Amino acid sequence: MEAEQVESRAAEFLEYLEAGGLVEAHDWMPDEYRARLRKFVEMHANSELMGVLPERDWILRAPTLQRKLALTAKIQDEVGHAQLLYRVVADLGKPRSACLDDLLAGRSKFHNVFHYPTRTWGDVGVIAWLVDAAAIVSQKALLKCSYAPYARIMKKICWEESFHILHGRDVVLALVTGTPAQFELVQEALDRWWGPLLQFHGTPIPASEDPMVRWRIKSQGNEAARQEFLDGYVPQILELGLELHDPKLRRNDEGVWEYTEPDWEELKAVVSGHGPASQERLDFRRRSRAEIEWIGRTVLAEAA
Amino acid sequence: MSENATDTVFEVFRQERKGQPFQHAGSVLAPDLRFAEIYAREQYGRRQESSALWLVRRDAIDELSDFPDEFDLKYRRVDGYSIKARLKEARERAGTQPS
Numbered sequence: 001m002e003a004e005q006v007e008s009r010a011a012e013f014l015e016y017l018e019a020g021g022l023v024e025a026h027d028w029m030p031d032e033y034r035a036r037l038r039k040f041v042e043m044h045a046n047s048e049l050m051g052v053l054p055e056r057d058w059i060l061r062a063p064t065l066q067r068k069l070a071l072t073a074k075i076q077d078e079v080g081h082a083q084l085l086y087r088v089v090a091d092l093g094k095p096r097s098a099c100l101d102d103l104l105a106g107r108s109k110f111h112n113v114f115h116y117p118t119r120t121w122g123d124v125g126v127i128a129w130l131v132d133a134a135a136i137v138s139q140k141a142l143l144k145c146s147y148a149p150y151a152r153i154m155k156k157i158c159w160e161e162s163f164h165i166l167h168g169r170d171v172v173l174a175l176v177t178g179t180p181a182q183f184e185l186v187q188e189a190l191d192r193w194w195g196p197l198l199q200f201h202g203t204p205i206p207a208s209e210d211p212m213v214r215w216r217i218k219s220q221g222n223e224a225a226r227q228e229f230l231d232g233y234v235p236q237i238l239e240l241g242l243e244l245h246d247p248k249l250r251r252n253d254e255g256v257w258e259y260t261e262p263d264w265e266e267l268k269a270v271v272s273g274h275g276p277a278s279q280e281r282l283d284f285r286r287r288s289r290a291e292i293e294w295i296g297r298t299v300l301a302e303a304a
Numbered sequence: 305m306s307e308n309a310t311d312t313v314f315e316v317f318r319q320e321r322k323g324q325p326f327q328h329a330g331s332v333l334a335p336d337l338r339f340a341e342i343y344a345r346e347q348y349g350r351r352q353e354s355s356a357l358w359l360v361r362r363d364a365i366d367e368l369s370d371f372p373d374e375f376d377l378k379y380r381r382v383d384g385y386s387i388k389a390r391l392k393e394a395r396e397r398a399g400t401q402p403s
Contacts (some may be wrong), residue, residue, distance in 0.1 A: 026367075080347055087313075087331050096333070153330055300335055
């Protein structure tokens with residue numbers, strides 16, 4: 001196609017999206033759309049895969065058998081999400097093995113919250129409740145994604161995430177209704193997680209300037225997502241008697257949440273592999289990929 | 305979780321309850337049908353959310369997506385029948401009122 005033709009076709013495509021049009025895997029799409037979409041879904045898939053590692057650390061240390069089983073089930077869900085999302089990426093032209101190569105070589109990213117260590121059982125509750133809550137705000141907005149195969153998968157993912165939030169809230173409630181030491185576990189974890197949680201939805205780039213919003217890959221700007229998270233969860237945190245140590249945090253008269261500017265430099269450093277647990281987590285994945293390589297070979301030999 | 309050269313994509317269709325239509329749910333990548341069944345069962349059935357699954361090799365699917373209607377065959381659709389004026393006339397002739 002001539003460059004001019006491509007341009008007019010891209011303009012048509014954008015118009016189609018603006019009118020609410022949906023795109024399927026075999027439809028023509030501009031290179032920029034495909035590239036941005038693929039990178040976004042790939043990062044989502046990486047995050048699901050890496051996101052189980054902080055929780056995996058606690059399977060053996062979970063306080064009861066019931067908690068151990070629930071945590072294992074949640075981890076299975078998240079790995080399942082990664083599998084589904086890597087399928088979406090593969091149909092956009094990048095096979096799963098290439099995604100894993102890039103992830104392990106540090107060439108692609110995963111979400112900031114999965115670069116931090118989990119120090120106590122309080123972390124497990126805060127992650128399952130609040131990290132998943134922040135994630136579900138973004139994920140719900142993705143149900144309206146212009147790329148239909150992704151939006152369809154998000155339906156199943158959101159459905160499973162709703163269990164996870166409940167599981168996390170249940171863990172937190174058990175601790176805040178326990179001994180003062182147990183209450184303190186949650187408060188201490190919350191103090192450490194609040195910064196990363198506020199960074200989670202990204203810098204407040206205006207939706208009108210966000211190419212991801214223009215292509216309708218995302219239907220919500222970063223700040224709108226953060227506001228929705230704060231609106232939904234700050235009251236739920238405070239009603240348990242927990243404290244949020246941000247002197248600027250308040251809902252103003254216009255109903256907008258104000259807060260201390262998150263550390264965007266930290267966010268940038270962390271997602272590019274310089275978080276406190278980034279390399280340890282990647283090392284774990286590198287090791288396990290090498291260790292289970294024989295399983296793939298055996299399976300393949302048997303299936304052939 | 306790495307794919308192999310011989311891996312095949314299986315499309316998964318899910319029936320939520322008996323009697324309901326099967327709807328496309330997603331796909332799994334597997335070396336053969338046996339593994340595809342295990343993956344599909346884990347992905348789409350472990351919470352009893354499905355009453356049945358269909359697994360179909362992607363390359364067995366033949367998709368048609370163009371349905372031209374050059375002659376605008378309206379008589380096949382409800383919008384091909386505009387009965388309002390005629391109904392009015394028929395009622396006037398019969399001297400009846402709309403029920």
